[in-house]
Amino acid sequence: MEWFLIGAALVAWLIYRGSNQWERRPVTASMLAGDSGRQPKVPAKWIASGEGVRVAGVSINSGMFYLGGSFAGKPGAENCLVDPTCQVGSIRGDPEGKTLPYWPSYHSISPGARRTYLEWLAGGRNDPSIGIGYIFIFFYALERRLFIDEARNEASAMAAEVRRLLALHGENYSFKGYASKFLDVADLMANPDISRPALxxxxxxxxxxxxxxxxxxxxxxxSKLPFDSTDALLWVLSLPDTQLRTPASRCFEELAELWHVRFASRYPDGLKVNSPRTKIKVEYxxxxxxxxxxxxxSDSELGPLPDVAALSTPIDGLRDL
Incomplete structure (x- = not known):
């Protein structure tokens, strides 16, 4: 009986010692990954225009998107990120984008829709019938690249791509609005010098x-300079409520010539406009x-510029021309 008690005590002591040694072992990242089966996400990388990559068996050579699992703590949404760990269908699905939410993301769309998006990228983004949701996923990446990564040296190339997409999908009012805002700022970043736009x-x-x-x-x-006839016509034509009729659009050069003649007759010294207190501000x-x-x-010489959009008084007289 005595030997039995001694043996039992020895076994209990060994179990206690072994359990303490197990508890004191440090927990490593590899141990956690082994338990959960999860691996750290690969940081996102910008795929430059012309750079070739392969995602889910699809070769994409046009670039201009983000590839990876996470933006590694950087601000902004990740809805533009092409995550290579996401499941991709073997065939295209929902090319019209009917199942895509209002704010689509690569991560949230179906595997078939991901295949559609990847093949659209691989095709050079040229399909005019693709659903507008896919266009927005791509557009989100351009926004992030320009405004968060501050890739000003790429502003011109991104603006050119957005203009090309507008030519294909500009009938969508929502995309046209966002794209136009993007182009306003991208063009300014690409060329900070202020110049007069063409009529x-x-x-x-x-x-x-x-x-x-x-x-x-x-x-x-x-600069307290009067508006000439071209300035005044730019002002009128750019107003949101200006709508040229079909004959005026077709014969625009003749319309402009007639405008210049009438303007010179009414304002021989140019149109003097009082500067408003409101300054130009753009909230993107x-x-x-x-x-x-x-x-x-802000202008480098004049500082914050007056906003002509805040004026209405001279417009009534110009419309009569």
């Missing part, structure tokens, strides 16, 4: 005057909903 029968940009025209006319107001709100902020548009 065109369709200068309207949604509910606001185009930024390029506001900057040009704002600089004239800040990303289409992705992931970020936003104010863009500094």
């Amino acid at each position: 065109s029968p369709d200068l309207r940009s949604g509910y606001e005057m185009p930024l390029s025209i506001r900057l040009h006319l704002g600089r004239k107001l800040g 709100r990303a289409a992705s909903g992931g970020f936003g902020g104010r863009v500094d548009l």
Whole structure:
């Protein structure tokens, strides 16, 4: 009996000692990964234009998107991120994008829709019939690249791509509005020098005057210079409520010539406009909903520029021309 008690005590002591040694072992990252089966996500990488990658068996050579699992703590939404760990269908699904939510993301769409998106990227983003939700997923990446990564040296290339997409999908009012805002700022980043935009029968940009025209006319107001006939016509044509009739659009050059004649007759010394107190401000709100902020548009010589969009008095007289 005595030997039995001694043996039992020895076994209990060994079990206690072994359990303490197990509890004191340090827990490593590899141990946690082994238990959960999860691996750390690969940091996102910007795939430059012309750079080739392969995702889920799809070769993509056009670039201009983010590839990886996470933005590693950087601000902004990740809805543009092409995560290579996401399941991708073997065939295309939902090319019209009917199942995509209002704010789509690569991570949230179906495997078949991911296949559609990847093949659209691989095809050079040229399919005019693709659902607009896929366009927005791609557009989110351009927004992030320009405003969060601050890739100003790529602003011109991104603006060119957005203009190309507008030519294919500009009938979608939502995309046209967001894309126009993007182009306003991207063009300014690509070329900070303020210049007068060219006359065109369709200068309207949604509910606001185009930024390029506001900057040009704002600089004239800040310099206390009168508007000439081209300035005045730019002003009128860019107003959100201006709608040229079909004959005027078709014969735009003749319309412009007649405008110049009538303007010179009524305003031989140019149109003097009192500068408003309101200054030009642009609050950029990303289409992705992931970020936003104010863009500094101060002139290097004049400082904050007056906003011609805040004026209404001279417009009535100009419309009569």
